């Protein structure tokens with residue numbers, strides 16, 4: 001009896017002296033973070049930065065390892081969200097496009113010509129639309145923490161300059177795994193084919209497909225001009241935000257203090273990542289576009305009238321997908337964009 005008391009007193013003392021150790025006992029030695037792209041792509045830099053900031057802000061209590069190439073789901077980007085829900089993935093910095101097969105509202109960002117500029121993206125992610133989408137994600141076994149950015153997706157191909165929908169006729173274009181993209185490119189008369197990013201690069205290099213669409217930071221970092229992509233059209237038809245999330249069970253296993261550290265780290269990494277994703281592609285700083293031209297790529301910047309022709313051709317697709325996404329959410333998005341500063 002006496003020794004039991006002593007033991008309990010000793011345990012209580014240990015808990016007082018070593019609170020960190022007591023908490024850390026239910027923590028995993030390492031948490032798995034999924035991304036499609038690693039460094040030096042802005043996407044990979046964001047994931048890496050999140051991991052680094054978490055380590056710093058939790059004094060090493062939480063260690064995150066990044067798995068780029070969506071390797072935790074064998075490269076199948078469209079399975080990432082499901083794996084995250086199931087706990088196969090602990091955290092992710094994921095694309096709205098890749099999660100849209102499971103979360104149909106995320107197709108919002110792929111509505112052709114919804115967002116005219118970067119401020120329009122911010123009006124959505126930082127406004128009521130962003131909040132509604134986070135509330136929705138929170139009902140799906142994940143805790144959304146911050147927005148990042150993949151970016152405006154520009155069109156490239158190996159065959160010819162594209163300035164009108166007619167120029168796209170018959171071109172074989174690799175698109176991401178969301179049916180909305182098939183509809184958009186079919187409406188433009190192209191021949192879209194769905195594949196993962198991992199499959200896209202060999203398909204471009206062997207000319208199994210003629211073209212693709214991705215943000216300019218990816219176009220350059222993946223060296224697409226060396227994969228026959230000599231024609232680029234700046235049309236800004238859709239933009240893809242990224243979302244920082246944690247699996248809910250994992251989140252619940254952390255102390256309040258650590259949860260807030262992980263959230264603050266995500267917000268900071270997200271902000272830095274957005275700045276990086278926009279570097280060199282704005283009116284104020286178009287250095288990346290200049291760099292692309294210097295690589296011998298023929299760059300077509302659509303005039304507003306030329307852009308309208310693409311918008312008109314894809315309007316039926318926009319209208320069709322409003323029904324899937326939800327008319328109220330799309331209306332809120334259009335209002336937020338119209339009111340942007």
Ligand code: X2X
Nearest residue numbers: 036095097176196197214
């Ligand atoms: O597959 C793509 O095109 C990429 C890398 O941009 C996404 O994951 C959405």
